[in-house]
Amino acid sequence: MKHNCKRSMKLMTSPKELSFAKRFFLKLHLLMCDKCSRYQAHLNSLGDHFRTYLKSKEESSQEKVTSLEDEMIKSLSKD
Amino acid sequence: MSSTHDFQSPEFLRRLKERDKEAIEAVVRAYTKQLYNASLGLGFNDQEAHEVSQNTWLAFFKSIENFKGNSHIRTFLFGILYNKAREQRRETAKVFDREPIDTIMEERFKDNGAWKGEFCDPEIFYGHGQRLEIIERCLSLLKVNQRMAFFLKEVEGHVSEEICNILEVSNTNLGVLLFRAKNKLRECIERKVKGEE
Structure with a gap:
């Protein structure tokens, strides 16, 4: 039997808006395939992990951003 | 303002x-x-x-x-x-040179197109004590163009067309960048969660 996990994996990482037929295929496959569902859950969590990481970095950066803004406005303005 | x-x-x-x-x-x-x-x-x-x-x-x-x-x-x-x-x-903007992650992903499948191995539960990582350190180390494996594509898509929520304009790549190349970024990150995080490195 030909499995569709490889094709599904490619669709799950695609940056494009999927066509109705491709979305339908993927949904159907995900309903039947635990491994692909878990792979998709992994992909979905990556954005969360990246945002959490960035948030931890950004928390201490607000003062630095304001000071950079002031510096840039002063150096770029004509007067 | x-x-x-x-x-x-x-x-x-x-x-x-x-x-x-x-x-x-x-x-x-x-x-x-x-x-x-x-x-x-x-x-x-x-x-x-x-x-x-x-x-x-x-x-x-x-x-x-x-x-x-x-x-x-x-x-x-x-x-x-x-x-x-x-x-x-000091990185170039090249997209198409083959990378190890491409081979890793090919090897993840049997000849009939089914996954070979098992995946760990993604929830495990959310409560992991070293989550931020692991993310930082895994992110460092990405090239600037992969990281930028991933950042613009996942954090800034830009549409693909705008990301292609920013990175000056085609939609196909953007697909390659995101494919590699996501799979490199996923593979790295899973290895670390499983304690394989």
Whole structure:
């Protein structure tokens, strides 16, 4: 039997808006395939992990951003 | 402040080109935080993020004379930021050279197209004590163009067309960048969660 996990994996990482037929295929496959569902859950969590990481970095950066803004406005303005 | 200005209007662009203080202040206040945070997202430390953001603004005002307003100012700025980040990391913009992750993903499947192995439960990582350190280490495996594509898509929520304009790549190349970024990250995180490295 030909499995569709490889094709599904490619669709799950695609940056494009999927066509109705491709979305339908993927949904159907995900309903039947635990491994692909878990792979998709992994992909979905990556954005969360990246945002959490960035948030931890950004928390201490607000003062630095304001000071950079002031510096840039002063150096770029004509007067 | 940004809400009171139409950054896309010819009038606003004219004022920017004439170095009008109010226009400069509006645009700098609107986008510096995004540039700085994007630099952090690209793996730069605070000092480097300051430098990359500063260089981005200087290059922006150097090239504003030639900016026709065909794309959004934000797209133009992120494009400059991306080039400055690549310069800083001394990376080229090549997309198509084969990378180890391509082979790893090929080997993840049996001949009949089914997955070979098992995946760990993604929930395990959410409660992992070293989550941030692991993410940082795994993100460092990504090239600037992969990290930028991933950042713009996942954090900034830009549409594919805008990301392609910023990175100056085709939609197919963007697909390759995101495929590699996501799979490199996923593989790395899973290995670390399983304690394989």
